[in-house]
Amino acid sequence: MAESKPKPKIKKEAVPIPKQKPEERRRNFNEVALGYTEEQALEEANRCLQCPKPQCISGCPVEIEIPAFIKLLREGKYEEAIAKIKEKNSLPAICGRVCPQEEQCQMKCVVGKVGEPVSIGRLERFLADWERKRGFKIPEIAKPTGKRVAVIGAGPAGLTVAADLAKLGHKVVIFEALHLPGGVLVYGIPEFRLPKSIVQAEVDYIQRLGVELKLGFLVGRTYTIPELLKERGFDAVFIGTGAGLPAFMNVPGEDLGGIYSANEFLIRVNLMKSYAFPCYDTPIRIGKHVVVIGGGNVAMDSARSALRLGAEEVCIVYRRSREELPARKEEIENAEEEGIICKFLAAPLRFIGDEKGWVKQMECICMELGPPDDSGRRRPVPVKGSEFVMDTDTVIVAIGRTPNPIIQRTTEGLQVTKWGTIVADENGKTSLEGVYAGGDIVTGEATVISAMGAGKKAARAIHEYLMKK
Numbered sequence: 308m309a310e311s312k313p314k315p316k317i318k319k320e321a322v323p324i325p326k327q328k329p330e331e332r333r334r335n336f337n338e339v340a341l342g343y344t345e346e347q348a349l350e351e352a353n354r355c356l357q358c359p360k361p362q363c364i365s366g367c368p369v370e371i372e373i374p375a376f377i378k379l380l381r382e383g384k385y386e387e388a389i390a391k392i393k394e395k396n397s398l399p400a401i402c403g404r405v406c407p408q409e410e411q412c413q414m415k416c417v418v419g420k421v422g423e424p425v426s427i428g429r430l431e432r433f434l435a436d437w438e439r440k441r442g443f444k445i446p447e448i449a450k451p452t453g454k455r456v457a458v459i460g461a462g463p464a465g466l467t468v469a470a471d472l473a474k475l476g477h478k479v480v481i482f483e484a485l486h487l488p489g490g491v492l493v494y495g496i497p498e499f500r501l502p503k504s505i506v507q508a509e510v511d512y513i514q515r516l517g518v519e520l521k522l523g524f525l526v527g528r529t530y531t532i533p534e535l536l537k538e539r540g541f542d543a544v545f546i547g548t549g550a551g552l553p554a555f556m557n558v559p560g561e562d563l564g565g566i567y568s569a570n571e572f573l574i575r576v577n578l579m580k581s582y583a584f585p586c587y588d589t590p591i592r593i594g595k596h597v598v599v600i601g602g603g604n605v606a607m608d609s610a611r612s613a614l615r616l617g618a619e620e621v622c623i624v625y626r627r628s629r630e631e632l633p634a635r636k637e638e639i640e641n642a643e644e645e646g647i648i649c650k651f652l653a654a655p656l657r658f659i660g661d662e663k664g665w666v667k668q669m670e671c672i673c674m675e676l677g678p679p680d681d682s683g684r685r686r687p688v689p690v691k692g693s694e695f696v697m698d699t700d701t702v703i704v705a706i707g708r709t710p711n712p713i714i715q716r717t718t719e720g721l722q723v724t725k726w727g728t729i730v731a732d733e734n735g736k737t738s739l740e741g742v743y744a745g746g747d748i749v750t751g752e753a754t755v756i757s758a759m760g761a762g763k764k765a766a767r768a769i770h771e772y773l774m775k776k
C-alpha cells in the first residue's frame with residue numbers, strides 16, 4: 308500500500324497582532340492595533356494551507372486571490388504580493404484594518420474549522436503598509452477613451468469606481484460635498500482605528516491614476532445630475548453618496564442639550580479634529596457619565612471616542628443581547644478591554660432634563676427576546692413594569708443612518724425605495740440611462756468592502772456602456 312503523505316501541522320492559534328496597552332490607549336487617539344512585524348507576517352502566512360479549491364476567495368466581495376498573495380508573501384515577494392491584491396482592491400490598507408473579516412474571507416477559511424482562521428486582513432494590512440512606506444507603484448493605464456464619468460461621493464464606493472474606470476482609460480471626476488475625501492472613512496471611523504493619513508495616502512494613489520477630485524461640491528445644489536450629463540459633457544454618472552443622515556428614536560426629551568447624534572459627534576471628533584482642541588478650533592462638550600444608544604460599529608466608535616475625550620464612565624445601552632451585537636467582534640473586545648460597560652436588553656423611554664435644559668437622566672425599560680423579526684434576529688420585546696432610571700449628562704444616539712434625499716429630489720425619473728435608497732440592479736444600473744449607483748445609497752448602511760464590491764461591479768457595467776455608446 309502506498310504511504311500516505313503526512314498532513315502539515317498547523318498552529319491552531321493565529322499570531323496575535325501587537326496593540327497599545329488598554330490603560331494607555333483609553334486616553335489617546337493613536338492607532339490601537341500596531342500591525343504585524345515582518346517575522347509575524349511570515350509566521351501567520353505559513354498557517355495558510357494553499358487550498359486547491361480556496362473557500363476564502365468567495366468570502367471576499369472584491370474576490371482578492373487570497374492564496375496567491377499569501378504565497379508571494381511567504382516567498383518574500385512583497386511587491387508582487389501587494390500588486391496581486393491591488394488587481395482587485397485599490398484600498399488594501401483600509402480594508403486590512405476595518406473589513407469585518409471574521410464574517411467574510413476569514414469565516415470561509417478552512418483553518419477556522421480546527422482553530423483560528425488565517426488572519427487574511429492582517430496580512431493584507433502588512434503588505435499595504437509595507438508598500439506605502441516605500442512609495443506606491445502605479446499600474447499600467449489604458450489609452451484614453453475620450454469618455455468622461457462623474458462620480459458623486461468620495462467614499463469607498465466612489466473611490467473604487469473611479470480607480471477602476473481610470474485604469475481603463477476613462478476621464479473620471481469625483482464630486483465630493485465635504486472638504487476631505489474618504490466618506491465615512493474620514494468622518495466616521497475614528498483615528499484610533501483608521502489613521503486619516505492612511506486614507507489620504509490611498510486617495511493620493513487613486514488621484515495618481517488620473518482621477519480628478521472636486522471637493523466642497525454638493526451635487527443636487529451646485530449642479531444636478533441632468534446638468535452633469537446634458538450640459539457638463541459627462542457620458543455617465545455614478546452615485547455613491549452613502550447613508551449619512553442620522554436616525555433618531557423619537558422619544559420625549561431627545562432634543563435636550565447634551566444629546567448628540569453619533570453622526571454629529573463623530574464628525575466633530577474626526578473630521579473637525581476636536582480631539583486635538585485647542586490645536587484645532589472645534590471644542591466638544593463631553594460629560595462624566597456618557598451613555599451611547601446602539602450596538603453597531605458606530606456605537607462602539609462613539610463610546611471609545613467619548614472615553615478618550617475624558618469621560619469617567621461610558622455605558623453602551625443595547626436593546627438586544629450580547630450575541631446580537633452587530634459591531635465587529637475585535638472592536639467589541641477592544642472596547643471592553645478599555646473599560647466600556649455594556650448594558651444589554653434595555654431601551655430608552657424618555658430623557659429627563661435639568662432646569663437649564665440639559666439631559667440629567669434617562670428612563671429605560673428592560674427587554675426580552677421574542678421570535679425573530681424580518682432581519683432574522685430575535686425581536687426585542689419590552690418587559691412590563693421593568694422601567695428604571697439611569698443618571699447621565701451626555702447621550703450619543705447611534706441607532707442607524709439613512710440616505711440624504713438631495714440627489715433623489717433633484718433627479719427626475721430616478722427610482723427610489725420607500726426607505727430613500729436608490730433602486731439599482733446587481734450591476735448598479737438605475738432607472739435612468741447612463742446613471743449607476745452603489746454602496747450604502749443602494750443597500751442602506753452596510754460595510755466598506757460591500758460598497759467597494761458594488762463599485763467594482765458598477766465600473767465594469769459603466770465601461771461596457773461607454774464602449775457601446
Ligand code: FAD
Pocket residue numbers: 405406407459460461462463464465482483484485488489490491492495496524525526527547548549550551573604605608635711713714745746747748752753754755756758
Ligand atoms: P460613504 O462612505 O458614506 O461616502 C459617501 C460620500 O458621498 C461622503 O463623502 C459624502 O460626503 C458624499 N456625498 C453625499 N451626498 C453628496 C452629494 N449630494 N454631492 C457630493 N457628495 C456627496 N464598515 C466596515 O466595513 N467596517 C467598519 O469597521 C465600519 N465602521 C463604521 C463606523 C462608523 C462610525 C460608520 C458611520 C460606519 C462604519 N462602517 C464600517 C460602514 C462603512 O463605513 C460604510 O458602509 C461605507 O463607508 C459606505 O461607503 P459609501 O461609499 O457607500 O458611502
Ligand code: SF4
Pocket residue numbers: 366367368369370371373396402403406408411412413427428431756
Ligand atoms: Fe478579506 Fe476584506 Fe481583504 Fe477581502 S478585502 S480579503 S474581505 S480583508
Ligand code: SF4
Pocket residue numbers: 354355356357358361362363364373374415416417418425427
Ligand atoms: Fe489559505 Fe484559508 Fe484560503 Fe485555504 S481557505 S487558501 S487556508 S486562507
